[in-house]
Amino acid sequence: MAAPLQLTRTHRVLIAVVVFGAVIIAGIGFAGSYAAVRELALKKGFGDFSYVFPIGIDAGICVLLALDLLLTWIRIPFPLLRQTAWLLTAATIAFNGAAAWPDPLGVGMHGVIPILFVVAVEAARHAIGRIADITADKHMEGVRLTRWLLSPIPTFLLWRRMKLWELRSYDQVIKLEQERLVYQARLRSRYGRAWRRKAPVEALMPLRLAKYGVPLADTAPAGLAAAGIEPTLIPPAPQQPVLESADAAAGSRAAGA
Template identity: 65%
Template sequence: MVQKVLIGTVAAAVLTIATLGFIGSYTAVTKLARAKGFGAFADAFPVAVDAGIIAFLALDLLLTWRRIPYPLLRQTAWGLTAATIAFNAVAAWPDPVGVGMHGVIPILFVIAVEAARHAVGRIADITADKHIESPPLSRWFLNPFNTFVIWRRQRLWDIRSYAAVIDLERQARIYRAQLRKQHGRRWRRKASADQLLVLDLVADGMSVEEAIDLPYQEEKRQAEAEAKRQAEAKAKAEAEAEAKHAAELRDVEAEAKRRAERAEAEAAEAEAKSRAEVAAEAARLEVEAKRREAEAAARVVEAETEAKLEAIARRRREAEAEAELKQREQQGRAREMERQQKFAQAAAEAEEVRRQELAAAQDRAQRVAAEARTRSATSVSLRPGATGSASASGATSGSGAGAVALGGQRSKRESEVEQVLARLLEADSPEAVSLEDVMNDFGLKQTTAYDRLKSARVLFEDAKQTTDTRSA
């Protein structure tokens, strides 16, 4: 906070100095410009000069802050400031007090701007390593000659630190004291050249240690140079040896190349000879191939002729075989028609025989059924009490319509029994007809169908017994 206040105060003071200086010099410089014939431009001339000073100094500060200083700007601003002071001094000449009064304010402004530039340079870390510290005034007063030597050494050898140059001077004095102690009062004549060389080097800005170590460094450098020279000589010798070896290799390669070319020529000659032989052999083979092709063509023509004759003969045989096949087919169709006629006739005869047998079986079945009924009636009439039962049943019949219905039922039952019996007689087996066949053929229930099948089997057994008895 204090720094900001100080900066603001300094800036205000500098602006005040610049403003007052401009106002103070404006009238004097304007009168001088009119006296020198500037005319109407006389009013603008002092403004241009002062504006140039401010512009160049501000631009110098800006470039310094941006770390791209340009010294010509500051030097030009100094020149314009000196010109302004000169113009004001001429306006007040020959009064020395007036001349001094006109020069004070511009000098104050330049000093303020230089202080600001110095601060900016230090802040931007640009002039920190370029500023040369001067010896203090007390040293100039106490030992002016030696101080001038130190100041001169700083400028000559760019020694920026005052402490560093004082340390070098102290080392030189200590070294002189050591030489004086070693060689006495006439140490400059008794000291060796190397020892005196140290003092000369110290005067040139080197430290005592560096100056003492310089001969050793020189010897080291010479040794390194000698080693480098020897290494270069060795490298040169190696290069020459390598070049010689390369030349020998080139000679060997040239000889190998000549041999390779000779071998290639021989190979080409052998290849040409081989090609000629191959061409001759190819020509011979081509002639032989053409001859074989002609023979093959003749054989092909002969084979084609034989094939054509064979084809003609084969077609003739095929035609004969086809005619014979057609004749056989016609004969086969005739035989098939005859066989079908015979089969139809045999089928008709078999059907007629089957009908006759069926009719005979039905007749036998009717006879057997009639005989069975007769035997049944006879057995009933001979049974005791049959007459009373018959009269009772006749008395209870009630009407003729009931007798007719009973007779109709008996006729249907007898017809079904006769049909089943006919099948059994035709098959000549009592097991030829099953219960399911009777149920399916006549649409009867199981009980009724069982009655019909049982009655037919009983009649079949009776018929078999009768037949066996007659045969016996």
């Protein structure tokens, strides 16, 4: 189990600033929408209930979002909470827009603050979910955007294996993919372009098992041996102390002189 994420003093200050700013945005949005929603409720015949109707909607949004964040933190999320909260937010925007209709600028102005609030809460939920995953050792890293752009189809297949077999480390997935490509290259060099037809079944079996999340490091030696290839998946890195030893020898000769 991973250790809990440690927050520094700077992190706590930033969190406090963000929470304070989110509260201000929410307060401004709720205060601005109260009069418009109350006036619309009066027009629709709500009577005295129109004075508490806007408060009920705004309080419901806050309670649902707070409960959603709490359940996300303890890793038992309930998506209906967030969906209902955003439905109420959309309803509030629609009620405010109706009060300013048909002025398009007024309708847009009524929607700015709720959109800011939605973005802030979604960012908080994303951060809480990520922290909860890291704390529970369940965090799954994503695939780099540059890899999607440069090689979309192979990246999709890599991402698919990552999700299917719960491979959480991006570096681990890249290493497995490198081993797979190296294994294929060695079979291709041994049997030519038709290696898939000419190679024995035992040599192809590690590639098939790799699709199901079995590391090639466990199966490649037997497969390569069946193909008559030296069972070394990835050649070791070349030794580089030659230059250093030469420098050391030169230094010793200079010291002896």
